[in-house]
Amino acid sequence: MRKPAKPARENISPSDLTFGLSTCKRCLWIKYWHKVVMPGSFPLVGTLSSLQERNFSGAHTRDIDPSLRPGRVNRLAEWVKSTPLVINGxxxxxxxxxxxxxxxENEDGTIALIDCKVSDSSRDSGAFYSPQLEAYAYALEKPAAGKAASVASIGLLIWKPRNVIRDASAYGFGVEQSYVPVSRNPQNFLDVIADFISVLEGPVPESGAECATCNYLIERLRLED
Ligand code: SF4
Structure with missing residues (x-):
């Protein structure tokens, strides 16, 4: 596969540090060098996330979890962009x-970064999402524009669907809410991103034998021969 003179996109998406790294790296390489992205099918994800985010607008952090520093949620769903990543100096x-x-924004001037999930996956652990959350923290602490923040805490706010709620006029889903604090680990993020960048800067990676998508496409091509 051809490698262009420069990548089609040079901005790394934090979510690629979780889901993108859990399969082979070929699709990621193609995404960044050719801007060809595998279509996903997550019809309710956007709706559920914005409902969840809006629910916490203005919430006191201590009502979310007593472990958080005192403060209030006052920023929702904003884009952040970092300065160029520095690897090994x-x-x-x-x-x-x-x-x-x-x-x-915490009362002591620091901030708490909270990532919302509607999920019942056993994969929702701090370790799995740490590089993604650290990527946001990196961009908030080293922003391309505006004032740098000091990120005191990162964590997952999980809604796990549990039951159906029904009254005379409406139906809904009840959820079990939990907050999972994630330990700050900027060094692990730098190690993951260094590996990620060395993959992107290298030749196109081979596809993985275990990936259902590639195996499906191979079967399809075989049928069409
Ligand atoms: S195996 Fe194929 S579909 Fe799966 S991630 Fe790799 S290149 Fe993409």
Whole structure:
């Protein structure tokens, strides 16, 4: 596959540090060098996330979880872009660009970054999402424009669907809410992003034998021969 003179996009999406890295890296490489993105099918994700985010607008952090510093959620779903990523002391062409879910401004001047999930997956652990949340924290602490923030905490706010609620006039889903604090680990983020960038800067990776999508496409092509 041809490698162009420069990538089609140089802004790394934080979510690629979780789901993108859980399969082979070929699709990621194609996304960044050719801007060809595998179509996803997540029809309710956007609706559920914005309902969840709006529910916490203005909320006190202590009502979300007592472990959080006192503050209030006053920023929802904003884009953040970092300065160029520095790997092993060298500036790269790559930056972080993404839209976080919630930011609370704490009374001590720091901020809390909160990522919302509607999910019942056992994969919703701090370790799995740490690089993604650290990527947002990196962009907030090293913004391409505006004032740098000090991120005191990062964490997941999970709604796990549990039951159906019904009254005389409406139906709904009840959820079990939990807050999962994620330990700050900027060094792990730098290690993950260094590996990610070395994949992007290298030749196109081979596809993985275990990926259902590639195997489906191979079967389809075989049928059409
Ligand atoms: S195996 Fe194929 S579809 Fe799956 S991530 Fe790799 S290139 Fe993409």
């Amino acid at each position: 060298e500036s790269t062409r790559w930056r972080i660009l993404g839209k976080y879910d919630l930011v609370a």
